[in-house]
Amino acid sequence: MISLLWLIPTLPFASALILVLIGSRLSKRLAAGFGVGSIGLSAVITILVAAGFLSSPPPGGSYSQTLWTWIDVAGFRPQIGFYLDSLSLVMLLVVTFVGFLIHVYSAEFMNEDQGYSRFFAYMNLFVASMLTLLLADNLLLLYLGWEGVGLCSYLLIGFWYRDPANGRAASKAFILTRIGDTALSIGLYLLFTQLGTLQIQGLMQRASVQWPSGSYYAVAAAFLLLGGAVGKSAQLPLQVWLPDAMAGPTPVSALLHAATMVTAGVYLIARTHVLFSLAPPAQLAVAVVGACTLLLAGFSALTQHDIKRILAYSTVSQIGYMFLALGVGAWQAAMFHFVTHAFFKALLFLGAGVIINALDEEHSIFRMGGLRKELPLTFWTFLIAGCSLAGLPFLTAGFFSKDLIIWDAWSAQYGYPAFWVAGIIGALLTALYTFRMIFRVFFGPLGMPVTKRPGYAMTVPLIVLAFLSIVGGSLKEPLLGFLGSALPSTIEAHAGALTEIRSEAVAGLIFLLGLYLAYLFYLQRRNLADALVANPIGRALHQWWFADWGLDWIYDKVFVQPFIWTSEINKSDFVDAFYTGVAWLAQWFYRGLSSTETGRVRWYAAGMAAGSALFLAMVVFK
Amino acid sequence: MFSLGLTGLLVRRNLIFVLMSLEVMLNAAGLAFVVAGARWHQADGQVMFLFILAMAAAEVSVGLAMVLDVYHRFKSLDVDELSEMRG
């Protein structure tokens, strides 16, 4: 069973290839069959592999399968090899299963679009790259998958390429993740030149042997890897691409920018956790980045009115939680939150897609309203996902994972009270913006009439994901134990005045507070919110948070404008002068020579006479 | 003589004068041939002169026919007017 591992990334890749080559000639059903079927098969094989892994765990807790040697030069031999341990198995299950559900959903969602087979080709290629990334046993293959998901993100965000705004959003995403990718590749160079290999397990061993804790190389390499993770996972300071990436179709937002691609950074840090353990400043930086991002994105989400942008900022914020967890040393908690987040965030996005589709492409929550009666199934699943996101105590999976992180932010090896406070405030914000969204969209008077209702392909995934969002909480103990073979357990360093129960209680209270405030502002007395914003300080804050804390504006002023300016003044540089000089010289000769063609006989005769005089002179004075 | 003919060619603007200067130049060339033939006591010089003579006759007839054509077309005999092939 377990030897079928190599099929998991290969099947989507083959399907992508087929769809690219002959997709335009296939009927829609057949294209969807390939697209959805390949992921479905991958999901089934993943379950089989998991069954094999769990029933008879391989020695050392990991299973490696090498396909072939990729490069062999001067002792550098990265291979196309797959490495399966509990960490990658967990992620594999989530990616294939959630991916399968999203593919089923998009089979109906994208039904009226052109480029149906193109969509599935890109999606399959994405899943194949993501699976390669997860299963890679060396950093070079991981980087290949990394680049592949970046490419597919670009292709899918700009899927509706005829609108140039989509192309710009796609370029923005690609360029910003490229900055992270460059940092990552420099980190790879550093690791290879210092440690001599890129095989992950070998790397971790040699690093722990060769580099003492806090050594310069370890810190540098860890910071570089963090740079890559920050770019791909849309954390501060590179998070500005994710809200704009909502220009793509909703299933893309659900799959890439909620559940899978943006968590690639989390996976990278978790995989190379040994390196980060050796570099405490880098690990602290991870936590700080996570904490700052979760707060920043939370405030921004509170002011948005496009439903997808709210969810995008929410994703940034939740990944901030995961980074916070990784930074304080709660490796397993981060992965647990990843699993639950994949469930409820994908569900939220799919639900938003249903709403947008039903209201004829309306995105603004201020124009929606009263959809509770119109789309009941969507309402209940969305509500469950929202509660999971905000952390409804005990009933939802999100509560368990988020509160674990908040508790570990206080008590783990590198935890600080400041992190705990940040997590709590973030939870308040989460509850606020989530219920703001829910109350605005589903409650109150009917905003816009519903024109289309979703079919089974769209509602069944919603139901499945809602179910998982609830019962996922019970996975806590088994999951943490299972991950223990790949990731170190969280060391509970200091508890002080707080205990886990008390922390959870505080978090639960915060949830209720957020719920009440949202109820107050957005349901009962709507003019209260408007009054807050009308006040000049309120308006300034609102605009500042709406524009993502002005980061876009800063980047434009600091990077984009100077770059454009230098390229403008360099447009006619000295190298150009060589080519224009050749043209100018030719024209100069032309002008000169054409003036000798006067058409006058006497001129020509004079020319001949002068010429013969010259010749004779040469003969005479030889 | 040749130089004189050349000077006349370059100076005068009337087409007939140009042709006349051309004749002077041809004549001068023929004179040179005959003198050379007489110097070395060979008949070749005079033979060359005969050929030059025949050529001059043909050239004059064709040239004057063209002069007539030019006059009817351009209504003037100024050689500077005939510069349509200028570049």
Next chain:
Amino acid sequence: MELAFYIAGAVAVVSTVLMLTRLHIVHALLYLIVSLLGVAVVFYTLGASLVAALEVIIYAGAIMVLFVFVVMMLNLGAPEAEMEKNWLTPGIWVGPVILAGVLIIEVLYLVRGSTAGLGAGGVEPKQVGIALFGPYLIGVELASVLLLAGLVGAYQLGYRKIEKREIQHVADIDEGRTATGRGLVLPGADRPARTA
């Protein structure tokens, strides 16, 4: 004999110079004829009596007559002389004189030092004839072809479609002749005035 050579040469050169500077075209033509005759005398003093005769007959006789015909046909007279006065400014002579002067100097430089005088006797016409029918036969044939080409070309170039006006004019003349019964046509009232 030598004196005759120098005098005839001087006459040729002087009359060429005069030809170049005349304003009236017929004057220039006449000076050219004189120059050609001078050259013919030079030929004779060199002993080339055949070419001397040919020069007079063909060059001065036929070619110059062609020139005179064309001048008469185009009616180039006093008005053209006025134009020439405008064109022939003193400054216009500078360049060509310099160019021609350079050429003269070079040629003189090249032929300096060859001091051979005129040998006794010349080349007999008989010798020339033998050379023409002997080694230079093909040249003779080619010259005849050239003349044919010149003939055809001149004819083609000189061909001018006769305008209707001229046909009408000729028809009117015939009508006038038959009408009045006289051979001559007098300008009169029964014929429209000719517009020149």
